[in-house]
Amino acid sequence: MDSKHNMSGSWTQRERGPEFWKVARLACQLAGTVDVSFFFLFHILDSPILAWINVISVAIYVAAYCALERKQNRLAIRLIWLEVIVHSALGTIMIGWGSGFHYYLLMFIPALFVTMPFQKAVLALAGLWLYYVGLDILMWSIEPVQPISSSALLGVHLFNLSIVFAMFSYLSYFYLSMVLSAQRKLRLLATVDSLTGLFNRRHGSYLAEKEIARFQRAGHPVAFMLLDVDHFKSINDRYGHDIGDRVLTQIGQLIPEQLRTQDLVARWGGEEFLIILPDTDISSALASAYSGPS
Template identity: 60%
Template sequence: MSSMERTTLNRQRPQFWRVARRCCQIAATVDIAFFGIFLALGSPILAWVNVVSVAMYAWAFYAFGRRQNALGTWLVWTEVVVHAALGSILIGWDSGFHYYLLMFIPALAVTMSARYAIVALSLLWLYYVGLYAAGLYFPPVQPISAEALIGVNIFNLSIVFAMFSYLGFFYVRTVSSASRELNRLASTDSLTLLHNRRHLTELAEAEITRAERYNKPLSVLLIDIDHFKLINDIFGHPKGDQVLQHLAKLIRLELRQHDLVGRWGGEEFLIVLPETDILTAEQVAERMRVAINGYNWRDNLKKDLSVTLSIGVSELGPNETLNRIISRADKALYISKSSGRNRVTKLNTETSL
């Protein structure tokens, strides 16, 4: 694998390397336990092999922590491959040390590109079959009692079972977390962290359906920042972005938890107010306009900014679509801006006809 490919894989799978560190801790703990077990069983070679294994896992843990993932992977590979061979040769295939080789199957798929993973998996399969064949044709070098062999096998099986379970739960959590993050990114405006236009449209249409079903009022506010281009021209676009971000937070503070708000355009925001008639919506809009008009921007953005809002308000009429309500709110917004800005205008169904 080229250095560029390896770097890309490492960056794409940071969670995997954190789990690799945890697995190093678990494996080192198991090897410490094995040291005492094999001394008691009269297999000093395997006992002292576990001391070396603990040192290798400690080194790998340190390497993964410093993002030296290639070194950490090589250390783990070497330890498991050699340890599995020594355990199988010294006390027999039935000891179950070969189980640990199976854990490399998912690891290879994660840490390598497809073509290299296929090669590595083929080599792993050949190695595994070779150990199995050796166990069939050659007796163990340091055999232990049948009862002890069964105990070691169950111990190894239990550890591998536990580690596979841990990796399985980690995989489920990672996939679920990634899915939630993708959904969030798909439905959220990256700058203001409010609903984006597409997602807000879906939510608003659902609210309209609910309002019609239960014969409840519903109103919308279309908000535009006055002279926003001038703010960008004078203070720069980064400061303009900060204004949008801070304004989004201020707008959210003026609303109820179940009200919907999203970024509708460059400096436009759309608010959907369920169970709210046009008079109440006008009051909400006016309260919001006054709050923004009187806000001290210097304390937060270190600039003497003057930020005002023009707002158009409309209410859901009989058998109306979302586009129709927003179109009427847009007309009301135009009236606010053409009448001097920094004001609220409402248009109900009768006024707009």
């Protein structure tokens, strides 16, 4: 149980890359800007208490942003949690449920599963639900402490709704971009040899079978060359595997330069390389094999 929990926690830490914390910094900037807007808005609506609450909120977001800049990510997340939970409750209690301040609590739902392991995220989600429902029930039993006119309340509601809608849209775009980026990386890892940048053996086999099937179906000739590096073991033994890897990398760059754009190269294994020559007969393949640098 403990080992699974630790693995889950470490997985979450790995998956939260620089892009996530970049978005967190941007969220602090946007939230601080919104609170500055609220400061002036509530002064216009003659609600000085709510106006000065937003000054405190701006200060918290500045502190969270500075913590993110110093890589104090846990502190930053706690500050953001504190601000949103307290500010949502105060705004709702002061001017009513119709103000829409409670919508900001919903933005934590996707963030929970990115910022903590799954089990903790589920518990935090249950606590967030209880808090949200409790605030809803509370506002059924009490009147707003500092009510504002219905037209002003509608304006605040639409403003909050628009901000949350825009931020949810951006977060959805961000998470979609993360998923698509992860898929591209997985496809790349499945087809490319990490050392040489050429196709790996698995994808090379697939391409070879594809060309053979094309030959059997339409009669298009295809040739294959299998190359290996002479005395490669002695290079590793004498200079070490790091130098051997450099040699393979250089060869992986050299081989495609000697071929046509339609030819395919794969690292077949170790110091062996497979070259696939579509639409090439045996005489052209032999000419290609002997035309490279000596």
